[in-house]
Amino acid sequence: MISERDCIKLIQRFASRIKSDYLVKGIGDDCAVITKDETNHQLLTTDTLVEGVHFNLKWHTPYLLGRKSAAVNLSDIAAMGGQPLACLLSVAFPEGVPSWFEDFMTGFSKVLKEHDTLLVGGDTVKGHRDIVITVTVIGEADKKNICYRSGAQPGDMVWVSGPLGNAAAGLSLCQKGLCNLSDPADKWQQLVKAHLDPVPLISLGKVLAESGIVKAMMDISDGLATDLAHLCTAGGVGAEIEQGLLPVSENLEQAAAELMTDAIEWIIKGGEDYELLFTAKSSDELKLRQHVAELTGREIYSIGRIIEGQGVFLCSKNERREISYQGYDHFHG
Amino acid sequence: MISERDCIKLIQRFASRIKSDYLVKGIGDDCAVITKDETNHQLLTTDTLVEGVHFNLKWHTPYLLGRKSAAVNLSDIAAMGGQPLACLLSVAFPEGVPSWFEDFMTGFSKVLKEHDTLLVGGDTVKGHRDIVITVTVIGEADKKNICYRSGAQPGDMVWVSGPLGNAAAGLSLCQKGLCNLSDPADKWQQLVKAHLDPVPLISLGKVLAESGIVKAMMDISDGLATDLAHLCTAGGVGAEIEQGLLPVSENLEQAAAELMTDAIEWIIKGGEDYELLFTAKSSDELKLRQHVAELTGREIYSIGRIIEGQGVFLCSKNERREISYQGYDHFHG
Numbered sequence: 001m002i003s004e005r006d007c008i009k010l011i012q013r014f015a016s017r018i019k020s021d022y023l024v025k026g027i028g029d030d031c032a033v034i035t036k037d038e039t040n041h042q043l044l045t046t047d048t049l050v051e052g053v054h055f056n057l058k059w060h061t062p063y064l065l066g067r068k069s070a071a072v073n074l075s076d077i078a079a080m081g082g083q084p085l086a087c088l089l090s091v092a093f094p095e096g097v098p099s100w101f102e103d104f105m106t107g108f109s110k111v112l113k114e115h116d117t118l119l120v121g122g123d124t125v126k127g128h129r130d131i132v133i134t135v136t137v138i139g140e141a142d143k144k145n146i147c148y149r150s151g152a153q154p155g156d157m158v159w160v161s162g163p164l165g166n167a168a169a170g171l172s173l174c175q176k177g178l179c180n181l182s183d184p185a186d187k188w189q190q191l192v193k194a195h196l197d198p199v200p201l202i203s204l205g206k207v208l209a210e211s212g213i214v215k216a217m218m219d220i221s222d223g224l225a226t227d228l229a230h231l232c233t234a235g236g237v238g239a240e241i242e243q244g245l246l247p248v249s250e251n252l253e254q255a256a257a258e259l260m261t262d263a264i265e266w267i268i269k270g271g272e273d274y275e276l277l278f279t280a281k282s283s284d285e286l287k288l289r290q291h292v293a294e295l296t297g298r299e300i301y302s303i304g305r306i307i308e309g310q311g312v313f314l315c316s317k318n319e320r321r322e323i324s325y326q327g328y329d330h331f332h333g
Numbered sequence: 334m335i336s337e338r339d340c341i342k343l344i345q346r347f348a349s350r351i352k353s354d355y356l357v358k359g360i361g362d363d364c365a366v367i368t369k370d371e372t373n374h375q376l377l378t379t380d381t382l383v384e385g386v387h388f389n390l391k392w393h394t395p396y397l398l399g400r401k402s403a404a405v406n407l408s409d410i411a412a413m414g415g416q417p418l419a420c421l422l423s424v425a426f427p428e429g430v431p432s433w434f435e436d437f438m439t440g441f442s443k444v445l446k447e448h449d450t451l452l453v454g455g456d457t458v459k460g461h462r463d464i465v466i467t468v469t470v471i472g473e474a475d476k477k478n479i480c481y482r483s484g485a486q487p488g489d490m491v492w493v494s495g496p497l498g499n500a501a502a503g504l505s506l507c508q509k510g511l512c513n514l515s516d517p518a519d520k521w522q523q524l525v526k527a528h529l530d531p532v533p534l535i536s537l538g539k540v541l542a543e544s545g546i547v548k549a550m551m552d553i554s555d556g557l558a559t560d561l562a563h564l565c566t567a568g569g570v571g572a573e574i575e576q577g578l579l580p581v582s583e584n585l586e587q588a589a590a591e592l593m594t595d596a597i598e599w600i601i602k603g604g605e606d607y608e609l610l611f612t613a614k615s616s617d618e619l620k621l622r623q624h625v626a627e628l629t630g631r632e633i634y635s636i637g638r639i640i641e642g643q644g645v646f647l648c649s650k651n652e653r654r655e656i657s658y659q660g661y662d663h664f665h666g
Contacts, residue, residue: 002430004457010435011422011455014442022418023451032453034419034471037370044454046379046421046469052461053425085355086367088379089344090467092386097335102343109347118356120365121377122344124337128385130460134423134467136379138367 028234029149030079030218031139041146043139045076051131059174062100064181064196065133066107072221073135074115074200075274079219080148081209082141084117084202090134092127115202145209147217147278152235156215156279156306159288161204161298163249164224165263168270170195172259190249198274207295208278213288217278223269227277228312229324241268241304241323243316268314268323279306361567362482363412363551364472374479376472378409384464392507395433397514397529398466399440405554406468407448407533408607412552413481414542415474417450417535423467425460448535478542480550480611485568489548489612489639492621494537494631496582497557498596501603503528505592523582531607540628541611546621550611556604561645562657564610574601574637574656576649601647601656612639 002010008027015026024041025033031043049055049072055065070087077084089108091101101124112119117137152158170191173179179192186192201219208214216235220227224241232239246267256263280288285302292300304315312324335343341360348359357374358366364376382388382405388398403420410417422441424434434457445452450470485491503524506512512525519525534552541547549568553560557574565572579600589596613621618635625633637648645657 001428002432002434004430007430007434007457010438011452011457014438015452015455020451023453026451026453027455032419032421034453044419044421044469044471046423046454046467047456048423048425048458048465048467050425050458050461050465053459086365086377088365088377088469090379090381092381092383092465095334097337097340099335101335101340105343105347118353118359119344119348120356120359120367121379122348122360123380124340124344125381125383126386127463127465128383129462130465132381132383132425132460132463132465132467134379134381134465136377136421136469138377138471 025148030076031082033146036140039142040140041143043077043080043082043141045073046134046136047073047076049133059179060196062103063107066104067111067197069133069135070108070111071198071200072274073137074111074117074202075198075219075221077137077139078200078202078205079217079276080141080146081205081217082139082146083206084115084137084139086118086120086138087112088121088136089119091124092132093124094127094129094131097124115200141209147209147214149216149218149231149234151216152231152237152279152306153215154237154306154308155282157282157285157302158228158239158241158304158306159278159280160220160247160301160303161201161276163247163252164220164273164275165252165266165270166191166194166249167198167272168266169252169255172261173255176259187251188255191252191255195272198272200274201276204292204296204298205276207292208276211288211291213280213284213291214278215280217276220273220275220277221271223271224277225268225312225323225326231277232310232312238307238309238311238313239304240307240313240315243314245301245303247301269326358481363409364415366479369473372475373473374476376410376413376415376474377469378406379467379469380406380409382466392512393529395436396440399437400444400530402466402468403441403444404531404533405607406470407444407450407535408531408552408554410470410472411533411535411538412550412609413474413479414538414550415472415479416539417448417470417472419451419453419471420445421454421469422452424457425465426457427460427462427464430457448533474542480542480547482549482551482564482567484549485564485570485612485639486548487570487639487641488615490615490618490635491561491572491574491637491639492611492613493553493580493634493636494534494609496580496585497553497606497608498585498599498603499524499527499582500531500605501599502585502588505594506588509592520584521588524585524588528605531605533607534609537625537629537631538609540625541609544621544624546613546617546624547611548613550609553606553608553610554604556602557610558601558645558656558659560610565643565645571640571642571644571646572637573640573646573648576647578634578636580634602659
């Protein structure tokens, strides 16, 4: 067995053997970036969802699974500040194409349409035992605006675009049979929806990238602790997060109490929130807040700061503990 | 269950709902084609290989599996006359990344290098039960040269680039434990190699596309009967194939005899040969042959002609029988 980190190194070794002006950024960011023309770069991302690992048809309706399959890939384009343009879909079914695939396609294409993205290629192949969904998205961005993971500097503020831990809580609720998405009054609605139907923050990503203020950006797919550690490693810096500043949904604590879990675990380790994580100079705090509010009507949340050195630390009144890479683990999560 | 053909129609329905100048050719060809700039189009293709369906690690060494995973995707770029440029790889492993993945990556990147293609993105995800390999390739071609599946006209000659049925024979030999790739003198070497280590015909595809003579082109991945039926359907035509003209490797008949199979089944139904299938005016026969011989040193083989109407027919001395869509079936093959 090869550890996940060694595996990425292995792939990077093969990827970096060939150099080219064509390739701006290879493996190690939310998207690969290649030269398109004098003004624009192209963004490329691909992701695989496996039944029983990344989704469970017991609680994920085909329509919402279609939506999520598109959304999580579009989120990688959002994370660099790009506009998605085209999408390829490949699905492996073990026993022929099930009739629910039409609902899946309805959800899938609806999310693409919401973000002006075209489905340009699609195919189904024979699977063996698992349903496997692979989506590739091609996007574009003005090359001077693209936000990479690297670029954070000591003194920068660390920001997130919205509440954390909702998707992890929603997954737990689904696993316990406590989700009822068809009842709009259900108190877990927001948490369950975060897991089943995440929203790719394309407009916000573009606004942040075009602001000229954001220094580093990525989306939170593997949990704050792991993804902020990625961002810090890419920039050769560390980070301190203030526990009291972390944005949390109203009923997250209540769900944690009912499920006898510690909410902070969901908040820092829970994956799949697909919120944006970014940094900007402290002196730009007000400017950034206003810029985002004016153009999107959204609030954004400063949660800590970039420091010299390495490691991600969670600070509360009495404690400062390292939480680097403690999030979702692809192989042992 | 939805049949494979209905499924493609379903995907096409969702794909074609949105129209755009950006999208030149969507689902239904070897690659999706999108506008890059005034001169060039971009070619996009993705394909998924599932353990136990598309490959078997009992006889496929990781190094050769890596080579094949790259090659079958590059072949889709060859089929339209393009140059592959960039590649994304996504692999799902059920129980962590095995140590043989390094050999896989060696083979994978070697084929990319042979065709001047960069690995720009790669990731492994947790699988459930099956190993699943998904590859996406981005290529480019001068828009005036791109060869589509459509474009064949009654009277055109039908051509193939090389012997058919080798890969199907090679697979049968592997399944019976009769392959010995480490012995260069092994009599089944050529057949087994066709299955384990197919060659994407990038240079030939470009020469054919740039000739200005070829009217329609695709690669043979699902077998001659099925793929020629695809080409005919795309052009609104039919085809007649002369059994006596089909190019066959020296020892294919011998392998068929030893395995008590009819060689013609492999030749017309066997998938994965990755030879090119193309049409051109009868009057261009000599010109095309000479052009290809001069630029590539290769022989090409005329195997029949395009006719009015529909259906693919195999003609021998005594018989004319329809063979449309009788090849490899993704779900029941």
